[in-house]
Amino acid sequence: MKNKNGVLLASGGLDSTTMAYWLIDNDIDFVPLFINYGQHCANTEFQTLKNVIPKSHLNRIEYIDIRSVYAKSKSKFIKPVDLWNEEIVADDLYIPYRNVLLLTIGATFAQTMGLSNVYSAFINSNHAKEIDCSNEFFDKMEDMLIDYGSVKINMPFRHFSKYEVAKLGIDLGASIGSTFSCQASPIIPCGACPNCVDRLDAFRKIEQE
Amino acid sequence: MGSTGSGSFTDYPNKKPTNEEKNNGGTSGIDKCGTAFSANLEEISRCTYYLKYKKVPSTGSEVLVFFNGYRLSIKTTKGEEVGYLPTKFNYLKLCLEDGFSFSGVISDSRMTPTPSISVDIIPV
Numbered sequence: 001m002k003n004k005n006g007v008l009l010a011s012g013g014l015d016s017t018t019m020a021y022w023l024i025d026n027d028i029d030f031v032p033l034f035i036n037y038g039q040h041c042a043n044t045e046f047q048t049l050k051n052v053i054p055k056s057h058l059n060r061i062e063y064i065d066i067r068s069v070y071a072k073s074k075s076k077f078i079k080p081v082d083l084w085n086e087e088i089v090a091d092d093l094y095i096p097y098r099n100v101l102l103l104t105i106g107a108t109f110a111q112t113m114g115l116s117n118v119y120s121a122f123i124n125s126n127h128a129k130e131i132d133c134s135n136e137f138f139d140k141m142e143d144m145l146i147d148y149g150s151v152k153i154n155m156p157f158r159h160f161s162k163y164e165v166a167k168l169g170i171d172l173g174a175s176i177g178s179t180f181s182c183q184a185s186p187i188i189p190c191g192a193c194p195n196c197v198d199r200l201d202a203f204r205k206i207e208q209e
Numbered sequence: 210m211g212s213t214g215s216g217s218f219t220d221y222p223n224k225k226p227t228n229e230e231k232n233n234g235g236t237s238g239i240d241k242c243g244t245a246f247s248a249n250l251e252e253i254s255r256c257t258y259y260l261k262y263k264k265v266p267s268t269g270s271e272v273l274v275f276f277n278g279y280r281l282s283i284k285t286t287k288g289e290e291v292g293y294l295p296t297k298f299n300y301l302k303l304c305l306e307d308g309f310s311f312s313g314v315i316s317d318s319r320m321t322p323t324p325s326i327s328v329d330i331i332p333v
Contacts, residue, residue, distance in 0.1 A: 012223045053223055084222070088218050111324075175254065176323060177253060178254040188277070188279040188293075189255070189279055189293075191220075191251055191293060192218050193216045197217055200251055200295075202327040203251075203325075207319075207322070207323070207325045209322075
């Protein structure tokens with residue numbers, strides 16, 4: 001099992017929190033890696049991560065700061081708007097090549113730590129608008145990193161729905177209700193961005209069962 | 210990461226209603242401010258009450274609607290926030306600004322599978 005150990009891209013969100021519990025359940029050791037790429041909610045995400053990560057891994061969280069990379073971005077995921085007074089659409093939240101960035105940093109960090117795997121909780125996104133959110137992209141990214149290094153990218157939830165991840169999280173004992181995944185509001189979840197809507201729909205479906 | 214929808218940002222009114230609309234309590238032209246409603250609250254586990262007591266309030270507890278600066282929210286009579294109203298109720302912000310008040314009771318509350326709370330609210 002030792003060769004399965006690796007780095008988990010952890011944000012304090014529903015998916016990566018569930019994955020932390022899933023890794024433990026599968027006897028895979030991991031280093032939780034939080035990346036601050038300038039997202040307006042970075043502080044909330046990091047505080048949440050410390051609250052929801054399994055206690056066994058709380059003191060093992062690593063933090064990488066690359067805020068400057070998106071410092072000039074106009075994305076509303078970097079510079080939030082006042083939702084009550086400014087118009088916003090989902091496209092305003094787009095951050096170019098974010099997943100490329102996160103996965104390559106994760107792989108770089110893993111290799112630096114002498115670990116062979118990166119675990120990412122990206123989920124079913126065949127219909128996502130962003131090119132680096134598609135399954136095709138993930139396939140190519142995995143192949144490239146294997147061809148040019150020794151780190152394997154693992155995305156065990158990539159064909160799951162948000163509902164399926166939430167169900168798994170509950171089964172594994174994760175505090176999924178305490179997680180934070182909002183794209184539009186830095187402190188209190190807005191309840192209206194695509195991430196919030198997906199997350200709340202999953203919760204509603206579970207509550208109705 | 211990787212959400213596929215477009216969200217529901219239009220629930221957030223980004224302009225003041227006209228006087229005529231305002232008199233009707235929102236932008237829909239319907240007298241929503243005077244209407245009772247029921248709702249399932251959001252983000253229970255991240256709100257003050259749950260963080261303080263690690264449980265949800267009992268069914269029958271009295272609650273009030275308020276605006277916390279970001280979301281329309283529900284609090285106990287002691288001022289402890291228990292959860293947020295879904296954004297489809299965002300029109301209530303204009304109602305509150307117009308002087309309406311809303312109160313009600315917790316109609317259902319559960320700890321499993323995740324903390325959940327339902328409320329019945331009436332204008333007062």
